[in-house]
Amino acid sequence: MSDRPKLYHCADARSLRPLWALEELGIAHDLVTLPFPPRFREREFLEINPIGTVPYFVHGNVEMTESSAICQYLVETHGPTPLDVPPGSPERPAFLNWLYFSDATLTFPQTIVLRYASLEPRDRRLPQAVEDYAKWFAGRLRKVETALEGRDWLVADRFTIADICVGYGVFLASLLPELCERLTPNARAYLKRLEARPAFQAAREKQGEPDFP
Numbered sequence: 001m002s003d004r005p006k007l008y009h010c011a012d013a014r015s016l017r018p019l020w021a022l023e024e025l026g027i028a029h030d031l032v033t034l035p036f037p038p039r040f041r042e043r044e045f046l047e048i049n050p051i052g053t054v055p056y057f058v059h060g061n062v063e064m065t066e067s068s069a070i071c072q073y074l075v076e077t078h079g080p081t082p083l084d085v086p087p088g089s090p091e092r093p094a095f096l097n098w099l100y101f102s103d104a105t106l107t108f109p110q111t112i113v114l115r116y117a118s119l120e121p122r123d124r125r126l127p128q129a130v131e132d133y134a135k136w137f138a139g140r141l142r143k144v145e146t147a148l149e150g151r152d153w154l155v156a157d158r159f160t161i162a163d164i165c166v167g168y169g170v171f172l173a174s175l176l177p178e179l180c181e182r183l184t185p186n187a188r189a190y191l192k193r194l195e196a197r198p199a200f201q202a203a204r205e206k207q208g209e210p211d212f213p
């Protein structure tokens with residue numbers, strides 16, 4: 001495939017997962033950073049991605065909209081790499097579970113908190129939803145906290161895209177006061193290790209100024 005991958009992104013949104021993976025893998029790419037939410041603030045984007053979400057990823061005739069799936073695609077197309085845990089590895093089921101867990105289970109309650117604590121106009125904010133889903137997030141974070149007991153990374157004793165995908169959720173929590181206060185000790189130490197990675201720093205530098213929360 002000859003085309004450079006192209007990633008549509010909003011600063012610090014879930015598209016940070018594939019942007020960070022691109023940086024970790026050293027893949028030359030084109031980055032388009034949009035204002036958040038692009039559905040309202042960049043109407044033409046709907047002609048490119050009708051659901052209006054980021055990430056939106058294009059590579060030749062490949063089009064993808066799921067942040068964790070794009071990370072998986074990148075390691076599979078640009079590997080072999082230690083960031084992957086390939087089929088046949090004993091840790092593969094746990095690895096896949098973290099990839100799916102990252103968005104469907106961990107980030108889902110975070111989006112409710114973000115939306116009803118700060119994105120909606122003041123008269124549409126829902127403190128009860130914020131409190132309930134912050135608690136829900138904390139319950140789900142317990143799985144991460146336990147997995148990191150005595151370990152630096154989630155699976156296979158090394159940094160993988162599972163850490164990018166789940167680690168993004170921990171990073172996002174640190175940006176939201178209602179969730180930051182619920183971050184537990186192992187998760188906080190994990191976040192420090194993640195933020196120290198040059199590829200994470202490069203991704204955040206390239207994306208420009210965040211305009212949310």
Ligand SMILES: N[C@@H](CCC(=O)N[C@@H](CS)C(=O)NCC(=O)O)C(=O)O
Nearest residue numbers: 013014037039053054065066067103
């Ligand atoms: N499950 C998708 C969710 C994508 C998604 O909802 N992205 C958010 C950004 S964090 C978005 O674009 N929201 C703006 C909107 O829905 O208008 C993924 O993991 O990438």
